[in-house]
Amino acid sequence: MAEQEVTLMKGNEAIARAAIRCGVDGYFGYPITPQSEIIETFALDKPWETTGMVVVQAESEVASINMVYGAAGAGKRAFTSSSSPGVALMQEGIAYMAGAEIPGVIVNVQRGGPGLGTIQPSQSDYFQATRGGGNGDYNVIVLAPASVQEMADFVELSFDLAFKYRNPAMILSDGVIGQMMEKVVLPPYKPRRTEEEIRKECPWATIGRSKDRKPNIMTSLELKPEVMEEHNIHLQEKYAAIRENEVRYETMLCDDADYVIVAFGSAARLAQKAIGMAREEGLRVGLFRPITLWPFPEKEIAAMANGKKGVLVVEINAGQMVQDVRLAVNGEVPVGHYGRLGGIVPEPHEILEALKTKLTER
Template identity: 65%
Template sequence: MGELKLMKGNEVIAEAAIRCGCDGYFGYPITPQSEIMEYLALREPWKETGMVFLQAESEVAAINMIYGGASCGKRVMTTSSSPGMSLMMEGLSYIAGAELPCVIVNIVRGGPGLGTIQPSQADYNQATKGGGHGDYQSIVLAPATVQEMYDFVELSFDLAFKYRIPAIILSDGVIGQMMEKVTLGEFKPRWTAEQIEQMSGSWATTGMKGRKMNVTTSLRLQSEDLEKHNNNLQAKYRTIEKEEVRFDEYMTDDAEYILVAYGSSARICHKTVELAREKGLKVGLLRPITVWPYPTKRLQELAQKAKGMMAVEMSAGQMFIDLKLAVNGKTPVEYYGRMGGMVPSPSEVLGALEKQLIGGANNE
């Protein structure tokens, strides 16, 4: 069975990678996620599992090392925080275009620009709407606990390889820096060259022994080819939207008002629901676990009977737009959020809910 430990969110990401059979980590230091790299450096996984660890010269290099490693059918991961993610967008677009699997962790901090090292969710649009150039998506998982930080690493690898798509773990400085109990899973062996050949031999650049050459590329110079490629990508994204939506609900059965929040905002809203219930207010919470694909269908169902919904996020209404699109006018939708590294309190959220929705002051 698993091993129960008290660990920091960032450290758990590193431990999860080692235990789930990750082949390589390439990253660049940036607050508030540097513990991931430091933990790996101290832990020396190359001695234990053969996992490669390399501190790159920049985030640009790190994501392109990932591009190279992913091209070989290897399970590779990088981690960063917001300004570093901006630098990685070029490589991410190429990886998405070349249809390669990889895992990227973003411990989001406040922006724009250098912003602050305090927690934020302001990279929601970047993560869920592609982020770089071109029409592409990444699967985006938003953990709300240290345990989920652990669990989502292996899940991300599984989803990334199932669909040959980048998977992003969209977390923030709250969960990255938080210590919580976590159950660590068993060690799983890294894939052998034979396993990789069997699984990914049709596309991975593992040397053309006994087969035709493979090329990992995003280049399709002929417009007809590129449109066809884009259509294939979009078809894949529609499948993922159908198959891979994950969410969690808290007291939504009888809820008249529903908070919608992910990651650390969802933790806060969880408490808000309890405070509201103490006051006799029928409030529930829907927590998207995948922010892409977004739990649109479930939100539509809830909108049929809810008196109102409110997006709560540590950003300027980025997820709010997805909620509005999902609800499509079926019920009033409001937004409450903080920015710049400020974290809302549960009572603050309740106050906003009462003022903007329950008090009838909304003008939707």
């Protein structure tokens, strides 16, 4: 077996290079800090000369998501990337894709807000991602990487899930993971699908035809209320299947823990250090890291929290995921929250102090 090549690179670079290797057909994006290295890496590597991948710097974020809509609607593996205010501009297009059941991928390397905010890291797009920032009853599959390796790994995973369920998927990263450099093993090269393979795998796509030989039309528009209700019921049944089958999470030292920290992305990395410090002081603390923010691991968090003395939710925001954690534990254990705002990343010693003051000294 050939030895895997280990390379040092930024999280943003890993996203781009994994996409090239995974047989992605097209990228449409617009530069914005702290995710600009994604399109810059494409410009450097020129995949259109090697794999045939299309790379377009669109005129705006709105144009980007609509280009993804068109390409993905034709059965192509297409994605875009941006940061928080740019993804806010994409919400109409994402809702349209969810309504039309188009399987595109969106990468959000979060920065502080609201509005233009700061170029520093944040996790304050949790609600925007998991609640669906556009109109209507819909959900986006949301994966939260906590390392550069996961930035690379989640590219193919997000496309697999998007096409499996014909639904938009999002990689919800942040400025810490996007900008940090770590060792990473990139996936092996995978050929792009041929037109014949796309027609076979995606009979619903615009390049195919319906059973009565009419061209497929990918749209979220329906003027008959009873038909629209039937379509919405179908979507809800699909979302229920995703909740049942696609929950992903990671635990550390939870079995003997009296207290558990729940954190995702870069906050989970900081929590690991705080847990080590707590254990040195004799406090038995564990970590629960949601990997899918939607579907959220509510049943798993409830089971984990059973019998614990308290749960501390750590986020780089004012408190968003903590609401889902509180709903999950349903008042069975105390749930505290600690976060920093404005692009300031919490320190491990601050997390440990918050654990002590919010939970152990109650």
